[in-house]
Amino acid sequence: MLSKELVAASTTTLVLSILGEGENYGYALIQRVNELSAGQVHWSEGMLYPVLHWMEKEDLIESEWREAETGHRRKYYRLRQEGRKALHTEKEQWMAVHTTLTKLWKTQPRLT
Amino acid sequence: MENPTPFDLNAAIRRWQQSIANSPAFKPDNLEELASHLWASVQRLKATGLSEEEAFLAATQRIGERCPLEQEFAKINPVVTWSLPVVSFWTVACIYLLWVVWLLVHSIGYLLYSLERGALRALGGVAGHALRLLTPSNPSFLDSLPRYWDIEWSVVLVVVFILVARLATGSWKGIGAFIGHFEHPIRTGLRLVLFGCVLPFLPALLTGFLTRNGLGQSIAFGCIITAAANFVLVVSMVLLARWGLRNMSPAGGPPHKRAMRYSC
Numbered sequence: 001m002l003s004k005e006l007v008a009a010s011t012t013t014l015v016l017s018i019l020g021e022g023e024n025y026g027y028a029l030i031q032r033v034n035e036l037s038a039g040q041v042h043w044s045e046g047m048l049y050p051v052l053h054w055m056e057k058e059d060l061i062e063s064e065w066r067e068a069e070t071g072h073r074r075k076y077y078r079l080r081q082e083g084r085k086a087l088h089t090e091k092e093q094w095m096a097v098h099t100t101l102t103k104l105w106k107t108q109p110r111l112t
Numbered sequence: 113m114e115n116p117t118p119f120d121l122n123a124a125i126r127r128w129q130q131s132i133a134n135s136p137a138f139k140p141d142n143l144e145e146l147a148s149h150l151w152a153s154v155q156r157l158k159a160t161g162l163s164e165e166e167a168f169l170a171a172t173q174r175i176g177e178r179c180p181l182e183q184e185f186a187k188i189n190p191v192v193t194w195s196l197p198v199v200s201f202w203t204v205a206c207i208y209l210l211w212v213v214w215l216l217v218h219s220i221g222y223l224l225y226s227l228e229r230g231a232l233r234a235l236g237g238v239a240g241h242a243l244r245l246l247t248p249s250n251p252s253f254l255d256s257l258p259r260y261w262d263i264e265w266s267v268v269l270v271v272v273f274i275l276v277a278r279l280a281t282g283s284w285k286g287i288g289a290f291i292g293h294f295e296h297p298i299r300t301g302l303r304l305v306l307f308g309c310v311l312p313f314l315p316a317l318l319t320g321f322l323t324r325n326g327l328g329q330s331i332a333f334g335c336i337i338t339a340a341a342n343f344v345l346v347v348s349m350v351l352l353a354r355w356g357l358r359n360m361s362p363a364g365g366p367p368h369k370r371a372m373r374y375s376c
Binding site: 007008011012025026027028031044045046047049050051053054055057065070072073074075 | 141142144145146148149151152153155156174175176180181183184185187188366367368
């Protein structure tokens with residue numbers, strides 16, 4: 001399981017990235033992140049929905065209530081222009097961390 | 113043995129919704145979204161072989177206790193309690209607004225007073241009469257200064273201000289979000305000084321140019337006194353805003369990185 005701090009640091013990036021695949025609703029976002037991380041990243045409902053509403057207020061995403069194929073109403077979220085820009089920046093930053101760590105962890109054994 | 117009353121999922125979800133609906137931390141939209149979430153969660157759990165009732169119980173357990181949920185939502189829907197600091201803040205804010213409105217009325221009154229003497233008399237006509245009902249007959253800022261503090265005006269403005277906030281935000285709870293705009297007291301204070309010291313005096317300064325007597329001089333003196341008093345008012349408002357709203361306005365940054373402030 002990821003530490004609380006790392007979950008907090010990665011939540012908006014993960015939401016932006018999942019919505020980058022296409023529009024989605026709250027429950028499915030939790031399922032998707034759970035599935036992709038093989039249960040390592042767990043989001044609680046109490047954490048996710050306030051984050052989504054905050055991101056909406058920040059114009060990163062927008063939402064729409066629609067009837068799902070099951071006949072029930074769902075609130076779908078999708079990326080806005082600002083969100084796409086933010087995702088691009090986040091990607092660069094996370095890739096920088098990823099590349100640095102990969103290099104470190106890959107080269108270390110060779111030094112010994 | 114068969115259960116005599118079959119489990120009604122929609123009714124159960126509604127009951128669950130009602131059990132948390134009385135909290136100011138949830139807006140109707142949040143409740144609807146949580147209900148929709150619960151419904152999706154029940155469908156998924158049913159697919160694993162649970163009965164509808166078991167799935168519902170498991171789904172509500174996953175969402176968790178009311179209190180932590182409330183605390184998380186309170187970060188985006190700030191909950192306002194009418195404590196002494198908040199009431200003091202709004203009172204000072206209202207007195208300030210009263211001040212601005214009153215000065216603007218005076219200022220326009222002076223403009224029309226001077227226009228009535230000149231070629232533009234017609235323009236001053238009807239509006240001038242209406243405004244002069246509100247302005248003192250003696251065109252001096254200093255003479256009418258005590259009138260700015262009329263208590264009945266303050267009361268009227270407090271009520272109007274709260275009603276406007278209610279209309280603007282759509283709910284009593286929403287006033288909390290409205291107060292949230294005062295998150296940066298210094299910036300708000302500076303804006304209010306500009307609003308209170310520049311805007312109301314534009315017509316009066318124009319009067320100074322239009323009149324050829326000592327009126328312009330008296331107005332200029334009045335402006336200085338008013339600006340100084342404005343400054344005192346704004347500073348007290350800023351201090352109150354900092355003191356009173358520190359614990360209830362939404363802090364900056366994403367909610368999941370903010371500290372819990374709401375206790376239930």
